[in-house]
Every structure is written in structure tokens, then in C-alpha cells.
Amino acid sequence: TAIGKVFLTFMGIASGASLGKEGPTIQICASLFAQMRNISDKKRRLLIKLGAGVGVAAAFNAPLGGMIFAIEEYIRKISTKIAILLVGATLIAVFVCDLFTSHAPYLGYINRNLLHHDGSIIVVGILVGLTCGLCGALFTWLMVLVSVNKKLAINRWRKKHYLLNALIFGLLVAFIGHLTGGLSFGNGTSTTRYFLDNDIQAPWYYAIGKFFGAISSVSAGVPGGYFSTALSIGAGIGDLLHHFLTGVPLVQIYLLGMAAFLAAITQSPITAVVMVVEMSNSSEFSLPILLAAFVASIISEQFGDGVYHQQVLNYIDPARYNETR
Structure with a gap:
């Protein structure tokens, strides 16, 4: 294995x-x-x-x-x-x-001068948390739907015709990549790091391409992780919000979005906060990140469990579910 x-x-x-x-x-x-x-x-x-x-x-x-x-x-x-x-x-x-x-650090060294913030960051953190919480809940629902929902007719078809399924969704992954100029390919770490290092905005379609690129990749049966992809999607969502929150440094929005979206899909906010702070070496910005992550996790919880807990039900008896928590 x-x-x-x-x-x-x-x-x-x-x-x-x-x-x-x-x-x-x-x-x-x-x-x-x-x-x-x-x-x-x-x-x-x-x-x-x-x-x-x-x-x-x-x-x-x-x-x-x-x-x-x-x-x-x-x-x-x-x-x-x-x-x-x-x-x-x-x-x-x-x-x-x-x-x-x-x-x-995994995300490079952030310009600390761009991390200075005032009380308005509380409102920004809540808005980013709310948005990422809703988007994360949708992402989790779609991931569970295409990966472990045995009742869905298309999933039964995919299991029986796995080669044709891989071809169809593989072509969809390629098509999304073509539409986004290749930005949807891979986990997005190098691209996100480039945006962070240079303090520049991502294309408006970056988050959308990564979001549906990941769903299509899982649908094709490709093994892979969600962590780094979630960070990239979160950064893209933050970038979209920056169009309405122009007074906030872009780097701050990126960090808030990354932690919030990761917290939303895993419902492990402390992990999301510690990882983003550690990977970006941005400890002075930890409190706003903490706020956004917990808001996103709380919002996501209203729609069900995190993606890992829902997917594990495909491998163990539901009666033992609480043992995984």
C-alpha cells in the first residue's frame, strides 16, 4: 500500500x-x-x-x-x-x-512590515472566517459526495468503469488547467508562495480553478492530500475578498484565508492556526489568524463533520465512528 x-x-x-x-x-x-x-x-x-x-x-x-x-x-x-x-x-x-x-519555512519568509494591524482586523478576520467557513463546508460536501458516498449512482458506475472514469475526469482536470493558464495544476504551493513573497494579487479565477480542480482530481481517483490545496484555495478566497477590503494588506488576507479554509474543511482550528503561523513565520499575526480559523470552523460545523471524519466512515463501521474523534 x-x-x-x-x-x-x-x-x-x-x-x-x-x-x-x-x-x-x-x-x-x-x-x-x-x-x-x-x-x-x-x-x-x-x-x-x-x-x-x-x-x-x-x-x-x-x-x-x-x-x-x-x-x-x-x-x-x-x-x-x-x-x-x-x-x-x-x-x-x-x-x-x-x-x-x-x-x-514552507511558505517562505513573510515581510513582517506588512503584518502590522489595528482593531479593524477583527472585522476582517470574521468576514474571512465566515466566507471560508461556507466555502469549506461546500468543499467538504462535494469531496465526500464524489469519494465515499456509495449511494450515489455515479459512484457505483465509477467503481465499475474506473478506467473510463479516470479518462473523463482526467480530461476535466486538464480542461480546468487550460482555462486557468495552468494555475489549477498541482498543490499550488509554489504559486501561493510567489503571491506572498511578491505581495501581488492572484487572478480572480485562482480559487475557483483550484477548488474544482481538486474535486475533479479526486473524482478521477487520484490519491492526494487536501492540506496544501486547501491553503491555496484559502489564499485565493482571501484574494477575492481583498477586492472589497482594499485597506488591508494583501499578505494579511492571504494568511487569514489559508488558515480559515484549512480549519473549515478539517474542523481542527488549532492545527490550522499553528501550521499557518509556523509555515509563514508570522507569529505576530497569530491572533487574527486564530479568530478567522475558529469562525470558519464553527460555521463549517453547522453543516456536518470535517472531511476526514466523514471519509473515514467508508472504511469503518459507523458504530465505531466516535472512536475516531
Whole structure:
């Protein structure tokens, strides 16, 4: 499974799928820990959860984000021993990754002069949170609809005719990419980072292209993650809002949108805040990011659970659902 994930994820992203490597990285790390023998089921389950946090930390060069993700999403009760294991595992993973990649934050170094804000940022944070919360709920609904809804007739058809399905939705991914000038291809990290580094506006269709590019990629059956794609979509939504909030620095809108949309689809606002702050090295802007993320998460919760909790029902009995929370 792990080997297949590596190959298919590489091929999917290389083909232009609007998804990231982070989801498969989490699954690969968790599956490797799951293969350990001569240990109890309880310890194996713990290692799988630790593996998920390690995967996030390694993928984003964000050890704190990986730790918080594992705690908020998987580990409900944490002891000192588990905390030490989690800290050690994530730090080692990031250290090893740093040997082969850049030490720079995932989103680069933000111009701190552009992060100064006043009380009006509260209103902006709420507006961004509301918008991203609604868009995130729609994104989650569509993702669950095309990926795990067994009652939908088209999903039964897709499972039976998977090659034809891959061709049809693959062409749709290519068509969306053509309409957006290639901006919808990939996870969008380099594009979003370019917008952040240069403090320039994204094309108005950026968020729309990434949004439907990701939905189409999942519909085609391509394995991939939502984290980095969600950050790109959130940045695009923030860019659209900036047309009405011209008095706010563009970089601030980008950061608010990224954290808010990620919080909306995962309903893990603390993870979203820590990751965006850590990846952009923007700790002085953490309170506005926190506000936007929690507003988005609360709005999204009104329409159902986060995307991961809904998708997991495809693999376990609904009676055990609460065990995943």
C-alpha cells in the first residue's frame, strides 16, 4: 500500500492533479508504523497516530503543526510518555527532511512590515472566517459526495468503469488547467508562495480553478492530500475578498484565508492556526489568524463533520465512528 501510494501520488501530481503530497505522506507514515510486529494492538494504534503527526511535520517542515495535528485529530488523551514520543518523532522527522531540503519555512519568509494591524482586523478576520467557513463546508460536501458516498449512482458506475472514469475526469482536470493558464495544476504551493513573497494579487479565477480542480482530481481517483490545496484555495478566497477590503494588506488576507479554509474543511482550528503561523513565520499575526480559523470552523460545523471524519466512515463501521474523534 505504501509503495503504491508513493508511485500513484507522484504520477498524479506530475499529471497535473490539483492535490498535494501531504495526505499520502500521512498515510504512508501511519502504514509503516502499522507494520510493526510483536507489539500490542494498543501500541500499534498509538504508533499509527504518531505516524500521522510525523507525516504532517515532515511534509510541511512544521514540527509543532505535526504535533498539534496528531493531538487534535487523533490522540484524545495524551500522557507525558506519549507527548515525549510525539515530540521526539516529529523533531527527528523534520531534522532528517532538513538534510535533503531547505531549512526555510514552507511558505517562505513573510515581510513582517506588512503584518502590522489595528482593531479593524477583527472585522476582517470574521468576514474571512465566515466566507471560508461556507466555502469549506461546500468543499467538504462535494469531496465526500464524489469519494465515499456509495449511494450515489455515479459512484457505483465509477467503481465499475474506473478506467473510463479516470479518462473523463482526467480530461476535466486538464480542461480546468487550460482555462486557468495552468494555475489549477498541482498543490499550488509554489504559486501561493510567489503571491506572498511578491505581495501581488492572484487572478480572480485562482480559487475557483483550484477548488474544482481538486474535486475533479479526486473524482478521477487520484490519491492526494487536501492540506496544501486547501491553503491555496484559502489564499485565493482571501484574494477575492481583498477586492472589497482594499485597506488591508494583501499578505494579511492571504494568511487569514489559508488558515480559515484549512480549519473549515478539517474542523481542527488549532492545527490550522499553528501550521499557518509556523509555515509563514508570522507569529505576530497569530491572533487574527486564530479568530478567522475558529469562525470558519464553527460555521463549517453547522453543516456536518470535517472531511476526514466523514471519509473515514467508508472504511469503518459507523458504530465505531466516535472512536475516531
